[in-house]
Amino acid sequence: xxxxxxxxxxxxxxxxxxxxxxxxxxxxxxxxxxxxxxxxxxxxxxxxxxxxxxxxxxxxxxxxxxxxxxxxxxxxxxxxxxxxxxxxxxxxxxxxxxxxxxxxxxxxxxxxxxxxxxxxxxxxxxxxxxxxxxxxxxxxxxxxxxxxxxxxxxxx
Amino acid sequence: xxxxxxxxxxxxxxxxxxxxxxxxxxxxxxxxxxxxxxxxxxxxxxxxxxxxxxxxxxxxxxxxxxxxxxxxxxxxxxxxxxxxxxxxxxxxxxxxxxxxxxxxxxxxxxxxxxxxxxxxxxxxxxxxxxxxxxxxxxxxxxxxxxxxxxxxxxxxxxxxxxxxxxxxxxxxxxxxxxxxxxxxxxxxxxxxxxxxxxxxxxxxxxxxxxxxxxxxxxxxxxxxxxxxxxxxxxxxxxxxxxxxxxxxxxxxxxxxxxxxxxxxxxxxxxxxxxxxxxxxxxxxxxxxxxxxxxxxxxxxxxxxxxxxxxxxxxxxxxxxx
Numbered sequence: 523x524x525x526x527x528x529x530x531x532x533x534x535x536x537x538x539x540x541x542x543x544x545x546x547x548x549x550x551x552x553x554x555x556x557x558x559x560x561x562x563x564x565x566x567x568x569x570x571x572x573x574x575x576x577x578x579x580x581x582x583x584x585x586x587x588x589x590x591x592x593x594x595x596x597x598x599x600x601x602x603x604x605x606x607x608x609x610x611x612x613x614x615x616x617x618x619x620x621x622x623x624x625x626x627x628x629x630x631x632x633x634x635x636x637x638x639x640x641x642x643x644x645x646x647x648x649x650x651x652x653x654x655x656x657x658x659x660x661x662x663x664x665x666x667x668x669x670x671x672x673x674x675x676x677x678x
Numbered sequence: 679x680x681x682x683x684x685x686x687x688x689x690x691x692x693x694x695x696x697x698x699x700x701x702x703x704x705x706x707x708x709x710x711x712x713x714x715x716x717x718x719x720x721x722x723x724x725x726x727x728x729x730x731x732x733x734x735x736x737x738x739x740x741x742x743x744x745x746x747x748x749x750x751x752x753x754x755x756x757x758x759x760x761x762x763x764x765x766x767x768x769x770x771x772x773x774x775x776x777x778x779x780x781x782x783x784x785x786x787x788x789x790x791x792x793x794x795x796x797x798x799x800x801x802x803x804x805x806x807x808x809x810x811x812x813x814x815x816x817x818x819x820x821x822x823x824x825x826x827x828x829x830x831x832x833x834x835x836x837x838x839x840x841x842x843x844x845x846x847x848x849x850x851x852x853x854x855x856x857x858x859x860x861x862x863x864x865x866x867x868x869x870x871x872x873x874x875x876x877x878x879x880x881x882x883x884x885x886x887x888x889x890x891x892x893x894x895x896x897x898x899x900x901x902x903x904x905x906x907x908x909x910x911x912x913x914x915x916x917x918x919x920x921x922x923x924x925x926x927x928x929x930x931x932x933x934x935x936x937x938x939x940x941x942x943x944x945x946x947x948x949x950x951x952x953x954x955x956x957x958x959x960x961x962x963x964x965x966x967x968x969x970x971x972x973x974x975x976x977x978x979x980x981x982x983x984x985x986x987x988x989x990x991x992x993x994x995x996x997x998x999x
Contacts, residue, residue, distance in 0.1 A: 577936075578906075578914065581929045585922050599989065608987035612969075615994050616936050616984065619965035623867060623958060624929070625876025634999055647999050662876055664922035 535589040535655055539566045539648075540575050542607075545596035548638030550648075558645040561652040564592065571595065572633070573606025577617035584626055587663045590655035593633040594647065600637060607635070627658055681778050682727050684848035685750060689722050692748045692774050692846070699748035699776075700738055702731040708805045709786055709814070713738065725750075729807055729825065732783045734758055734942045736897040739768045746772050752780040754832065756841035757940035757975030758897040764978045765938070767900050777841025779852035782825070782833035787952065789814060789828045793821055832943040835859040842976060861964055867957060879925055885951040886924040892945035892955050893931060898938050906930060932958035937966045937984045940975035969993045 541547040547568050553560060569575060572595025580591045593614060595607045614633045621628040632651055636644050689699045693716065703714030703724045711730035715738075716722050727750065735749050736758035751759060756777060762768045789812070790799045797817040804815040812823045837859065840851040867875060890907070893899045906914050907927050914930065915923040931945070932955075939959040946956040966972055970983035970993070 577933050578930060581926065581933070582914070585926055585929075605987065608989065609984070611991065611994060611996075612984055612987055613936075615969060615991075616962060616965050617933065620929070620932060620958065620961055622872065623864070623875065623961040624925075625870075625872050625874070625879060627872055632997055634997060643999070650999055662873070664880060664920070664925055 533660075534563045535652075535660060536587060537564045537590040537592060537652060537655055538583045538588045539564045539592040539594065540569055540572075540579060541566055541593075542572045542574075542595040542602075543568055543570050544602035545600065545638050546572075546594035546636045546644070549594075549636040549640050549644040552638060552641030553644040553648075554641075556641045558641055560645050560648045563589075563652050563655070564648055571601065571603050571606035572610040573601070573603065573608075575610055575614065577613060580617065580631055581624075584621075584630065584661065585664055587661070589658075589661045590630045590632075590651065592647070592651050593631075594636050595633075597635040597637055600635075626661070629654055629658060630661060681849040682725075685727055685776065685778055686722050686725055688776050688846045688848060689716060689725060689748065689750070690719055692776065693717075693719060693722070695746065696748045696774055697742065697745040699750065699774075700735040701725050701750035701776075702727065702733065702735070705730070707800070707802060709784075709789060709799065709802050727778055729782065729784045729812075729829070730805075731780075732786070732830070732947065734895075734897050734944050736762060736942075737895060737944070739773060739897070740900045743768055743772065746774070748774040748776060750776045750778070751841050751844070752778075752783070753836065753838035753840050753842070754780075754940065754942045755897075756843060757838060758942055759975075760842050760978055761898065761938060761940055761975035762900075764975075764980070765982065770978065774846075775841060775844045776846045776848070777844030778848040779850065780833075780836075780839045781852070782829040782836070782839075784812070784825075785828055785830040785947075789823065792823055792828060796821060830943065830947070831863070832941065835862075838976075843978070861960065863954070863957060864960055864964065880921055882953045883924045883928065884921045886921075886928075886953060887951060888919075888924060888927070889950060890927075891948040891950060892928075895944040895948040896931070896935070897942065897944070898935055898940070899931070928953075928955055928958055931955070932962055935959050936962040937970075937972065937982050938974050939963050 575593050583591050598607055601607045618628055634647055699716045701714050702711045705712035713733045713735055734755045736755050739762055763770050793816055801817040802814055806813040810825050812825050812828055814821050835857055837854050839854055915926050943956050966983055972983045
């Protein structure tokens, strides 16, 4: 997306998306089949359910260089496993509160619901979230251990 | 100390029916008490409650699951016991709880800091408590400190000086100080910008030794030998000496305690390099209290909020894309 690329010197950022197999992954597919243009910063990880999302997936991604993390599942009441997204909603909402304390902008993480038929909505979610992350710029992350630098020098 | 004598009597009464009674006894030096396991009536002689009873004896209870044990608890420790019972990690009928009104406990680090200019902590030969004062004899000189200045931070915001739940209670329940927990410690962190906070954690965590004392002292960390931090598949944290992995571990600890942490502060107290790890857990406890009006370890009947849900969440405002 040209508009997005201009905001960050044409550079893509790394956004990780955890999508549930039954709704949001299907929704992303619908968006693709419908040929809706979307930013390409998002890398999708397919999970069985948003209830499978361990908050640690999100921290692990953010601490290891992801600039944003998006979690998307079925709409509440529509979960393939009846109640997985209800648990996810509580868990992710509580987890979100930890990010500011860690010094990570909470806008780098969002969770939302997209059904398999909502290709257009998926396009909107991805575009808006990517824009939001681009506005924040690349994330800081904790550097590697010093011995890794030494190893890199040795390898050279 | 009338309460101490009453407690000893209660322990002696309970002792025949249980495997052991867990309380506090003399520690490695005069400034420190230590967890103490009483099995025989003569052990009870050296039992001591009071300002040196800093450790949380609830830590040992899951190990004794299947056996009946007694435990002497301060208000904060009793919350851990209640939380363990409500999560079915220990059985109510397998534990005899002995409570007493707690007046606050000593923060050893504060005493050592206050007397740093007078000598080494190892030179302390006697510690005495009398009427709001702590008299510490260090290298032959006696220094007097105000107890309020050297008591643990958590005691300053304590709302439960008495055991929440107990089978026996020594003395008369003490009134809570009435001080509301306003998360003063978090407010200090919130004054910093996000970049400063990130730098703060990078700096603090760079000192971490990965001794995992924080985990081992946590009464809610019941996985013990099956901790995800030591698992290779999945490999959550590497063996590298990197600040990233150290921070990752603290986040794992905090996330696993979300909605379960009772704020006993043992993780922070035992940290040999003084990292304020309780801040992460307090952030999540604050969030859980705000969202679900829940405080961990207050009663055995209420369900931990992350183990349940409501179809319509009144307090969760979802993002409208």
